[in-house]
Amino acid sequence: MSDIPALPAAAPTSGIGLDTSRLSSRANLDKAGKQFEAVFAGMMLKSMRQAHLADDLFSSKGLDTFREMQDQNVAQSMADHAPLGIGKAMTDFLAKSQSNLQPESTRPAEPSGETP
Secondary structure, eight states, rough: SSOOOOOOOOOTTTOOOOGGGGGGHHHHHHHHHHHHHHHHHHHHHHHHHHHHHOOOOOHHHHHHHHHHHHHHHHHHHHHHHOSSSHHHHHHHHHHHHHHOOBGGOOOOOTTTSSOO
């Protein structure tokens, strides 16, 4: 036999109510667009770093790790303060396909009376 442990069986989902109300919120869609923008900018920065346009005088694994963390912060800052526009384009495209999309403040109350 193999040393690979068996995967546990998936738990049944019958009887479990799934809350999909947050999927129809424009605020959540905007947040996802901003996160997508940060990931895209991060991939762009990583690709630019891999070009090796200049030789590093002091190269080490620690310096590479620090640069990766720095690039992640720069990408997030770019998405927050000076977006490229790809996140907004994605958000606008997805909003057009969801006719029931509404702002967070005008979302109807839960029918069961429970708060999420």
